[in-house]
Amino acid sequence: MSDLLIIAEKLTKKYKENVAVNSLNLEIEKGEIFGLLGPNGAGKTTTISMLDGILRPTSGKIFIKGIDIDKILYKVKDDIGFAPQESDIYKRKLTVKEYLIFFGHCHNIWGGKLKNRVEEVANKTGLSEHKNKYVNQLSGGLKKRLILATSIIHKPEILFVDEPSLGVDPKGRRDIRMILKLLNNEGTTIIINTNYINEAEILCNRIGILKKGNLIACKSPDEVKQLNSDKQQISIETNNNNLLTDFLNIQNYISYEIQNNNVIININRNDSTGFMQKLIRFLYENNILTNNLRIDEKSLEDIFIDITQ
Numbered sequence: 001m002s003d004l005l006i007i008a009e010k011l012t013k014k015y016k017e018n019v020a021v022n023s024l025n026l027e028i029e030k031g032e033i034f035g036l037l038g039p040n041g042a043g044k045t046t047t048i049s050m051l052d053g054i055l056r057p058t059s060g061k062i063f064i065k066g067i068d069i070d071k072i073l074y075k076v077k078d079d080i081g082f083a084p085q086e087s088d089i090y091k092r093k094l095t096v097k098e099y100l101i102f103f104g105h106c107h108n109i110w111g112g113k114l115k116n117r118v119e120e121v122a123n124k125t126g127l128s129e130h131k132n133k134y135v136n137q138l139s140g141g142l143k144k145r146l147i148l149a150t151s152i153i154h155k156p157e158i159l160f161v162d163e164p165s166l167g168v169d170p171k172g173r174r175d176i177r178m179i180l181k182l183l184n185n186e187g188t189t190i191i192i193n194t195n196y197i198n199e200a201e202i203l204c205n206r207i208g209i210l211k212k213g214n215l216i217a218c219k220s221p222d223e224v225k226q227l228n229s230d231k232q233q234i235s236i237e238t239n240n241n242n243l244l245t246d247f248l249n250i251q252n253y254i255s256y257e258i259q260n261n262n263v264i265i266n267i268n269r270n271d272s273t274g275f276m277q278k279l280i281r282f283l284y285e286n287n288i289l290t291n292n293l294r295i296d297e298k299s300l301e302d303i304f305i306d307i308t309q
């Protein structure tokens with residue numbers, strides 16, 4: 001049997017003339033943490049909302065565990081948890097505990113089983129000591145935890161999380177990553193939207209990059225880093241940058257810029273070895289001293305900005 005949990009086929013959402021998501025094809029396997037990245041307005045929330053059945057596509061199909069969710073969503077309702085990007089839940093005058101109980105009832109969990117689940121979930125999400133606080137009085141970071149807690153009260157097999165760390169401080173972001181990692185280790189398949197590139201890099205085994213509604217890459221973080229990998233940057237700091245730039249000006253296959261005392265050279269990877277030999281000979285023959293010489297690989301964030309702008 002295939003381990004495919006989610007299949008999206010030609011998934012499209014149009015708002016009048018605006019194509020928010022354009023013919024997206026996606027397959028997600030059991031056990032994955034799949035991250036959707038993309039600039040603001042790229043279609044991440046629209047995509048995740050369609051995948052979990054909250055928003056109806058204009059066209060295209062979604063299968064969860066082989067079930068066409070447009071026809072029989074109720075069959076997989078309890079297999080899915082959704083932590084939205086925004087929620088007005090914390091406007092209500094309920095305590096954290098009452099809120100978790102309410103969400104448990106929505107999934108038909110009652111009595112002792114629910115009591116245990118509320119304890120477990122509050123523990124897992126770091127809300128134990130806040131259980132009796134009113135949700136409208138929680139800090140922003142705790143509200144995010146509460147949204148996450150409500151989405152896992154029924155132990156879903158698949159969890160959709162939309163920007164779980166937005167507006168959360170660095171320590172809180174790390175905590176949320178740990179909670180998600182723990183859930184994944186326990187067997188939950190996770191689909192996460194995020195604008196934090198390092199969150200995606202640390203958590204996800206695959207990432208999809210959306211640009212204006214189109215899925216332009218769908219690979220592991222390392223594979224995404226190889227995109228545009230024909231380019232390399234060499235960074236060098238010397239005691240005679242004038243002489244160095246005279247040399248660089250006659251190498252017509254490179255470009256460079258100076259930042260503080262650093263000369264940043266952009267070069268095609270294929271030309272890099274030959275250039276380095278020439279450069280080192282030039283520095284040696286002209287008695288130029290270097291404080292710092294580095295070959296920089298592009299970060300995931302660099303690649304993300306390159307391919308989405």
Ligand SMILES: Nc1ncnc2c1ncn2[C@@H]1O[C@H](COP(=O)(O)OP(=O)(O)OP(=O)(O)O)[C@@H](O)[C@H]1O
Nearest residue numbers: 015018020038039040041042043044045046047195
């Ligand atoms: N209810 C709606 N009515 C009309 N247009 C919408 C609606 N919801 C989203 N859109 C449009 O669809 C596109 C995708 O929006 P979406 O919220 O999915 O982007 P996003 O990638 O989640 O952005 P962000 O990073 O800001 O959360 C945008 O152009 C947005 O204006």
Ligand SMILES: [Mg+2]
Nearest residue numbers: 044045046085
């Ligand atoms: Mg969004």
